[in-house]
Amino acid sequence: MKELLAKIYQKLTLNNIMIFFLISLFGVYMIYTHATTISLKDITPEQLSANPELLNGKTLKGSVSYRNGVLVYFKDLHIENITLKDVTFEDVILDAASFKNVIFDNCTFSGFHVEDSIFERVWFNGGIMKPSVNNFKxxxxxxxxxxxxxxxxxxxxxxxxxxxxxxxxxFKNTKRDKTSHFGTRNSHLILENIQSDANSSWDNIGEPLSLHIKNSKFTNGGIIGGGVDSLYIENSELSDVVPAAKQGVITNCIINGLRMANGVFYLVNNTYGQKGKAAGISIVKRSLDVPTHAYILGDPNKVNRVNMDIGGGQLFIIWIC
Structure with missing residues (x-):
């Protein structure tokens, strides 16, 4: 009987310890989540500039906005390991700021001006960047x-x-109006699930080191790459566009009109001509320094109608059956 009571006591004790442990964890969790979610409503720029640790490691909600006719100005603001959720930045200037390991989740940037700052390992999920009602861009x-x-x-x-x-x-699933201007020097640029047309142009993106486009649609007749060193396009639809790169690969794409200039291009396993359209391919040599060659590799059964004009370039066709 004593042994049975001892076992029951031991079991109850272990259960109590486990329950206490779980309650403690829940309490810590509640304290942690409560402590790490703060509002920007009552935080002034002066407080943030003087105490940047107010933000680090926290989740922010609220807004930083135009106050009493004066732009909100931050100098030398350093933010790390933080999530900003549903935050509105309106008529805000940041100078010499630093953002590292930061997530902007569904934030609104309305009249948001940033200069001479660093963004490293930063995610923008959703949200919009636009001028403010005060016409501050x-x-x-x-x-x-x-x-x-x-x-x-x-x-x-x-x-x-x-x-x-x-x-x-x-940039993924991103919309860019024609009024927006992009310049991305010295970067490796990736465009995924992008639609570039008359209303959303992605043909002018500055001078990246490389450009990788996938699962996208370019139909606005613009220049893709702008002379980038390396261009790789896959699983996309291209209509009347001009890829411009020192070297490029276009593979598994639907092509309805293509003009290549100044570079060496490899067209691999593409479908030429869809929905009754002719896939015109023009190869034009515009520079004495950069050769213009095109190598077309693929299954001839996939080819519909292709009109080729090699101009001053060279064309090499290799059919793989």
């Missing part, structure tokens, strides 16, 4: 972006003139 200029990702962000009249510092800048 959103501009990110003279900044270094390294490993920065835009997913579902809408650029409406925004200017992004940055240097990548050799890192990756990726």
């Amino acid at each position: 959103t501009r990110v200029e003279g900044c270094r972006l390294k490993d920065v990702f835009f997913d579902g962000t809408h650029f409406n009249g925004a200017k992004l003139a940055v240097g990548g510092g050799g890192g990756i800048i990726k």
Whole structure:
């Protein structure tokens, strides 16, 4: 009987310890989540500039906005390991700021001006960049972006003139109005699930080190790459566009009109001509320094109608059956 009571006591004790442990964890979790979610409503720029640790490691909600006719100005603001969710930045100026390991989740940048700042390992999920009601434009200029990702962000009249510092800048499911200006020097640029047409032009993206386009649609007749060193396009639809690169690969794409100039291109396993359209391929040599060659490799059964004009370039066709 004593042994049975001892076992029951031991079991109850272990259960109590486990319950206490779980309650403690829940309490810590509640304290942690409560402590790390703060509002920007009552935080002034002066407080943030003097105490940047107020933000680090926290989740922010609220807005930083135009107050009493004066632009909100931050100098030398350094933010790390933070998530900003549903935050509105309106008529805000940032100078010499630093963002590292930061997530902007569904934020609104309305009249958001950033200069001489660093963005490293930063994610923009959704959100919009646009002018403010006070006609203060959103501009990110003279900044270094390294490993920065835009997913579902809408650029409406925004200017992004940055240097990548050799890192990756990726745009996915992103809409860019024609009023927006992009410049992405010294970066490895990735465009995924992008539609470039008369209303959303992606043909002018500055001078990246390399450009990778996938699962996208370019139909506006613009220049893709702008003379980039390396261009790789896959699983996309191209209509009346001009890829411009020192060397490029276009593979598994639907091509309805293509003009290549100044570079060596490899067209691999593409479908030429869809829905009754002729896939005209023009190869034109415009520079004495850069050769213009095109190598076409693929299954001839996939080819519909192809009109080829090699101009001053060279064309090499290899059919793989």
